[in-house]
Amino acid sequence: MQLKRMAIGATLANATCGLLGALPAAPVAAQEVSDWEIDTSLLYYAEDNDRVRDASLMTSARRVFDEDRFFDLSLTVDSLTGATPSGAVPSSQAQTFTSPSGKDSYVIEPGATPLDGSFLDTRIALSGNWNQSLGDSMRWSAGLSASHEYDYLHIGVNGRIERDFNKRNTTVYLGAAYGQDDISPVGGTPIGLAPMLEVDNQSSKLRDDSKSVVDLLVGATQVLTRRSVIEVAYSYGLSDGYLNDPYKFLSVVDRGTGLPVAGPVGSGLNLYLYESRPDSRTKQSLFAEWRYALDRDSLALNYRIMNDDWDVTSQTIDARYHWNFTPNSYLEPHIRYYTQSAADFYRTVLFDDEALPAFASADYRLADLDAYTAGLKYGRRTAHGEFSVRLEYYHQAGDPSPDASVGDLANHDLLPPMSAVIAQFGYKFRF
Amino acid sequence: MMSARAFSILLAALAIASLSGCASMGVEPWERDLHAREDMQPNQRDAAIDDHIYFSKEASSGGRGFAGGGCGCN
Numbered sequence: 001m002q003l004k005r006m007a008i009g010a011t012l013a014n015a016t017c018g019l020l021g022a023l024p025a026a027p028v029a030a031q032e033v034s035d036w037e038i039d040t041s042l043l044y045y046a047e048d049n050d051r052v053r054d055a056s057l058m059t060s061a062r063r064v065f066d067e068d069r070f071f072d073l074s075l076t077v078d079s080l081t082g083a084t085p086s087g088a089v090p091s092s093q094a095q096t097f098t099s100p101s102g103k104d105s106y107v108i109e110p111g112a113t114p115l116d117g118s119f120l121d122t123r124i125a126l127s128g129n130w131n132q133s134l135g136d137s138m139r140w141s142a143g144l145s146a147s148h149e150y151d152y153l154h155i156g157v158n159g160r161i162e163r164d165f166n167k168r169n170t171t172v173y174l175g176a177a178y179g180q181d182d183i184s185p186v187g188g189t190p191i192g193l194a195p196m197l198e199v200d201n202q203s204s205k206l207r208d209d210s211k212s213v214v215d216l217l218v219g220a221t222q223v224l225t226r227r228s229v230i231e232v233a234y235s236y237g238l239s240d241g242y243l244n245d246p247y248k249f250l251s252v253v254d255r256g257t258g259l260p261v262a263g264p265v266g267s268g269l270n271l272y273l274y275e276s277r278p279d280s281r282t283k284q285s286l287f288a289e290w291r292y293a294l295d296r297d298s299l300a301l302n303y304r305i306m307n308d309d310w311d312v313t314s315q316t317i318d319a320r321y322h323w324n325f326t327p328n329s330y331l332e333p334h335i336r337y338y339t340q341s342a343a344d345f346y347r348t349v350l351f352d353d354e355a356l357p358a359f360a361s362a363d364y365r366l367a368d369l370d371a372y373t374a375g376l377k378y379g380r381r382t383a384h385g386e387f388s389v390r391l392e393y394y395h396q397a398g399d400p401s402p403d404a405s406v407g408d409l410a411n412h413d414l415l416p417p418m419s420a421v422i423a424q425f426g427y428k429f430r431f
Numbered sequence: 432m433m434s435a436r437a438f439s440i441l442l443a444a445l446a447i448a449s450l451s452g453c454a455s456m457g458v459e460p461w462e463r464d465l466h467a468r469e470d471m472q473p474n475q476r477d478a479a480i481d482d483h484i485y486f487s488k489e490a491s492s493g494g495r496g497f498a499g500g501g502c503g504c505n
Contacts, residue, residue, distance in 0.1 A: 041476060043480055056480075058476070158497060166456075166457055167459070168460075175496075175497070177497040215493065215497045217497065219495070222457070223456065223458055223466060226458050226463075226466075227465055231495070233494065235493055235494060237493065284438060284439075286438075286441070287494035287495045289495070291471055291473075293466065293468060293470075293471050297470075298468070298470045300473075304491070304494040306491040307438040308490075310490075312490045312491070314491040316491070316494070322470040324470065330470065338485070338489060340489060340490050343490065365490055366490055371488075371489065377477075390477065394484075394488075396488065426476065428476075
């Protein structure tokens with residue numbers, strides 16, 4: 001007769017700490033442990049107005065060796081198409097831009113938001129994590145990650161250790177990650193605040209560049225009552241190196257008319273300067289989540305506040321209600337609200353009569369912006385796994401720099417709102 | 432907006448408040464039936480997908496874990 005292995009210890013540990021971050025949570029109460037757990041999702045993400053679309057396939061496999069050891073392997077393939085705002089502002093005149101490759105140009109019609117439609121990308125990400133117990137009350141994990149895009153390569157390592165206290169009602173964890181990224185943009189890496197030049201003139205660009213990212217994480221999970229548990233985590237991140245978005249630039253406009261000024265002699269272009277960000281960024285964030293079990297359903301609320309030395313402060317509130325409307329089916333409504341302040345060097349435009357600042361970016365993601373998400377997930381459990389479908393709607397709206405709406409610019413929406421739909425199909429099973 | 436110093440003070444206050452009360456909280460092992468339910472565990476997959484989307488669309492990332500790699504340029 002085959003012996004059934006029980007994982008009571010692991011389950012108690014999960015109930016206590018939830019194993020957030022690098023250590024994924026294991027399933028439900030005492031039961032037979034499967035050797036393999038497979039989790040696969042298909043994601044479709046689409047923004048309005050023909051902006052970014054992403055189809056993504058994620059598969060992860062967990063090989064459980066015994067109640068003390070398991071290995072996680074995950075593979076993600078993303079296929080991106082569409083267009084994204086370049087940072088330039090709309091104008092009542094047609095605008096010509098040189099594409100990132102420097103081999104051709106494109107024209108944006110009067111009044112239209114300048115989008116860079118030339119990108120088409122496939123991203124492949126692979127990660128592996130070994131997880132093991134260390135005595136009765138400690139666990140550790142270590143992992144490697146890598147991702148590749150045609151213009152980007154990331155390689156990272158991470159580690160984590162956690163310990164239970166107080167009859168496993170308190171779990172404290174500590175994690176660290178290091179990443180090294182190589183950036184090789186199409187057409188080269190633009191020099192910060194150098195002008196866009198005509199086709200076949202790449203003298204505003206250099207060769208490849210790189211950055212490193214260190215993340216530290218410390219957190220604790222505390223069981224409060226039979227029904228509730230709270231988790232608090234603090235994270236600190238330091239990025240160092242090339243932090244610009246190589247495909248983003250700013251318009252330089254006349255302060256009186258709000259129209260783009262002429263670019264370098266002989267280029268035939270208006271003046272557009274490639275963005276320039278500081279070469280380091282320090283971020284810290286505080287995250288808290290409260291989960292509460294009702295007799296049949298459950299509720300999770302979380303909050304995050306983030307602050308960095310670019311002067312961005314953001315707050316996020318997220319709430320989910322898990323409604324187990326039958327023993328094997330559930331619905332999960334979800335809402336999220338996000339707000340951030342602008343980076344101190346965010347500028348919707350530059351003016352031709354001002355001295356060039358040290359740093360400037362018109363990337364809408366560094367603007368003062370608010371966003372919300374509303375979604376619903378349906379799941380159905382089967383004998384060996386679960387099917388799920390999730391639909392979400394995301395909307396974000398930002399504010400341009402207060403001084404940007406001069407002359408012609410007052411006639412245009414400088415930072416048009418963006419909406420996206422997210423559809424996700426999931427299937428996970430054990431054997 | 433909030434300065435780094437104010438953020439650090441808020442953080443320290445929360446850490447002290449949350450840790451000092453821990454020793455007297457919690458449940459006995461036989462009272463863990465609700466905590467063991469699958470819907471009381473965080474959903475790692477959905478969180479990872481959301482993190483990757485918001486990492487590419489907003490200025491913040493991570494919080495409960497590590498941000499994934501990638502350009503996030505689009």
